[in-house]
Amino acid sequence: MLELYDTWNGLIPIFVGIYGLLLAYRVLPRKPKDPEKMDLWHRKFGKMMKIISPFLIIFGILLLLGALD
Numbered sequence: 592m593l594e595l596y597d598t599w600n601g602l603i604p605i606f607v608g609i610y611g612l613l614l615a616y617r618v619l620p621r622k623p624k625d626p627e628k629m630d631l632w633h634r635k636f637g638k639m640m641k642i643i644s645p646f647l648i649i650f651g652i653l654l655l656l657g658a659l660d
Contacts, residue, residue, distance in 0.1 A: 599655075600654060601650075601651040601652065601653070601654030601655035601656075602651065602655070603651070604647045604648070604650050604651035604654065605647070605648050605651035605652065605655075606651075607644075607647055608643075608644040608645065608646075608647030608648035608650075608651065609644070609648065611640045611643065611644035611647065612640070612641070612644040612645070612648075614640060615633075615636075615637050615638075615640035615641045615644060616641070617633065
């Protein structure tokens with residue numbers, strides 16, 4: 592069972608990176624409950640998420656390929 596986890600553990604950073612990019616580019620959520628709060632979040636974290644999310648995706652891909660072992 593542990594071997595299966597080691598094989599697929601790169602999926603978590605890939606999914607988190609994709610979700611972060613969708614948030615940073617305002618694709619998600621479609622209709623925020625509180626637009627002012629969401630706008631404040633984008634001003635505070637948007638640029639950082641646009642930079643960090645691709646690195647998370649690349650890190651996940653490298654984990655899946657076994658390049659970091």
